[in-house]
Amino acid sequence: MAEARRWLGTPYQHGQSVCGVGCDCLGLIRGVWRGLYGPEPWALDPYTGDWAECSGEERLKTACDRWLRPVALTAAQAGDVLIFRMRDTAVAKHAAILSTGPIEDPRAQLIHAYWGHAVTETWLGRWWRRHLVAAYAYPDAAHLTPSSSRRDGLESTSPKIRGGAFRRDLSWHN
Numbered sequence: 001m002a003e004a005r006r007w008l009g010t011p012y013q014h015g016q017s018v019c020g021v022g023c024d025c026l027g028l029i030r031g032v033w034r035g036l037y038g039p040e041p042w043a044l045d046p047y048t049g050d051w052a053e054c055s056g057e058e059r060l061k062t063a064c065d066r067w068l069r070p071v072a073l074t075a076a077q078a079g080d081v082l083i084f085r086m087r088d089t090a091v092a093k094h095a096a097i098l099s100t101g102p103i104e105d106p107r108a109q110l111i112h113a114y115w116g117h118a119v120t121e122t123w124l125g126r127w128w129r130r131h132l133v134a135a136y137a138y139p140d141a142a143h144l145t146p147s148s149s150r151r152d153g154l155e156s157t158s159p160k161i162r163g164g165a166f167r168r169d170l171s172w173h174n
Helices: 026-035 059-067 126-131
Strands: 070-071 081-084 093-098 109-112 122-123 134-136
Touching: 026 093, 026 109, 059 081, 059 134, 126 134
Parallel strands: none
Antiparallel strands: 070 134, 081 093, 081 134, 093 109, 109 122
């Protein structure tokens, strides 16, 4: 969790992903990816910050399906990415990292960025649990290929992976 916690206090800035300078919820997930693996394997299309977006395009979930490893909601552990749908009729628009867990622990916490707040670690209370729709694990470095051959608007580039192995605590070891 050291890589995710490094981002605590980073101011909220929509569309950004610079530790200590600014990020949004997806920028946090992307920044942790870069801290673990190096460059991101995709180019990101612009996206809105509107949680009520009703476009029907599940871009966040599609990207997670492609680049992260799906985990059963009841099996999510510290270090896993959580995806939230803020309204039943809207697309999933918020991401966080489970920082203490397992998820079924009533004391579980998450690290996330959202409008008006710096990256923070907060309790995964009932409100967040009601809006939770998916959980993902960061992949093992050896398995960094998209799970779909479709591009879905995400341009793939070759990630440069540092030597070493991924740990569930979001750190590397050689």
